[in-house]
Amino acid sequence: MKKVLLELVILLSIVVAIWLIFSLVLRLPENPSIISVEQESEIGKTIHKNLLTINGFSPLNNPAADSILQDLSDSLSACCPDLKFQYHFIVINSEMINAFALPGGHIAITKGLIKFCETREELLSVIAHEIGHVEKRHTVNRIVKEIGLSLLLSNDKFVGSEVARMLLSQKYNRKQEEEADRFSCLLLQEMGMEPRILATFLRKLNDSENTNLGNFEIISSHPNITKRIKNILEFKENDKKETRNNSIKGFKLDTLKKYCEKDNYSRTK
Numbered sequence: 001m002k003k004v005l006l007e008l009v010i011l012l013s014i015v016v017a018i019w020l021i022f023s024l025v026l027r028l029p030e031n032p033s034i035i036s037v038e039q040e041s042e043i044g045k046t047i048h049k050n051l052l053t054i055n056g057f058s059p060l061n062n063p064a065a066d067s068i069l070q071d072l073s074d075s076l077s078a079c080c081p082d083l084k085f086q087y088h089f090i091v092i093n094s095e096m097i098n099a100f101a102l103p104g105g106h107i108a109i110t111k112g113l114i115k116f117c118e119t120r121e122e123l124l125s126v127i128a129h130e131i132g133h134v135e136k137r138h139t140v141n142r143i144v145k146e147i148g149l150s151l152l153l154s155n156d157k158f159v160g161s162e163v164a165r166m167l168l169s170q171k172y173n174r175k176q177e178e179e180a181d182r183f184s185c186l187l188l189q190e191m192g193m194e195p196r197i198l199a200t201f202l203r204k205l206n207d208s209e210n211t212n213l214g215n216f217e218i219i220s221s222h223p224n225i226t227k228r229i230k231n232i233l234e235f236k237e238n239d240k241k242e243t244r245n246n247s248i249k250g251f252k253l254d255t256l257k258k259y260c261e262k263d264n265y266s267r268t269k
């Protein structure tokens with residue numbers, strides 16, 4: 001009898017051990033990044049520098065515009081301290097409508113996008129989507145997959161410029177786009193804004209015949225816009241966090257637009 005009981009206890013322990021292993025494995029993220037946040041931040045600096053040397057991707061070079069975006073970066077850190085990265089925004093002097101994420105928290109926004117957005121919320125919803133790609137490590141994981149970890153960690157200048165080029169045509173998969181859309185909702189909610197604004201903006205993009213929209217990351221990867229709009233509209237604010245800081249509302253799109261709409265980009269006051 002004792003022997004049977006012992007065998008039962010051993011069998012039960014094995015079952016519990018197997019269950020524990022499976023539940024731990026299932027809880028692992030699908031694409032765990034093998035690069036630390038610190039490493040990614042360093043790599044991001046090199047890629048950022050190299051991006052700006054590529055033809056058609058020169059920076060706007062307007063200190064007043066940079067100052068507005070620095071304030072946005074500071075407000076974002078104050079408002080959303082759970083973000084893994086410190087975010088930096090750079091305006092690319094291009095009429096193409098685009099925004100894309102670089103590793104390490106650098107978000108590139110074109111002058112064309114700023115001019116196309118009608119409200120601060122529209123631009124912030126796009127920025128929040130791109131931040132989602134960074135926070136979920138989509139951007140860096142994709143690069144690791146394409147060029148390999150050791151080359152990326154070499155932080156070589158040539159590798160940096162190749163990666164920058166690669167980012168310009170980077171496509172995310174459907175699941176990653178949905179994750180970034182959901183992240184946009186959560187971040188806008190944390191900023192104290194209407195979380196579903198991206199749905200309105202995607203609809204506007206879908207209806208637009210603007211020829212400068214061709215490469216816009218947010219719609220070029222997986223243009224199943226109708227389903228994405230539906231998902232965003234279904235976002236529920238059931239876990240609403242209290243907004244810690246409302247300073248993000250001080251972000252002035254109209255002033256930023258003024259600096260982009262001038263023919264002479266230098267030193268506009």
Ligand SMILES: [Zn+2]
Binds near residue numbers: 129172177180217221
């Ligand atoms: Zn995206």
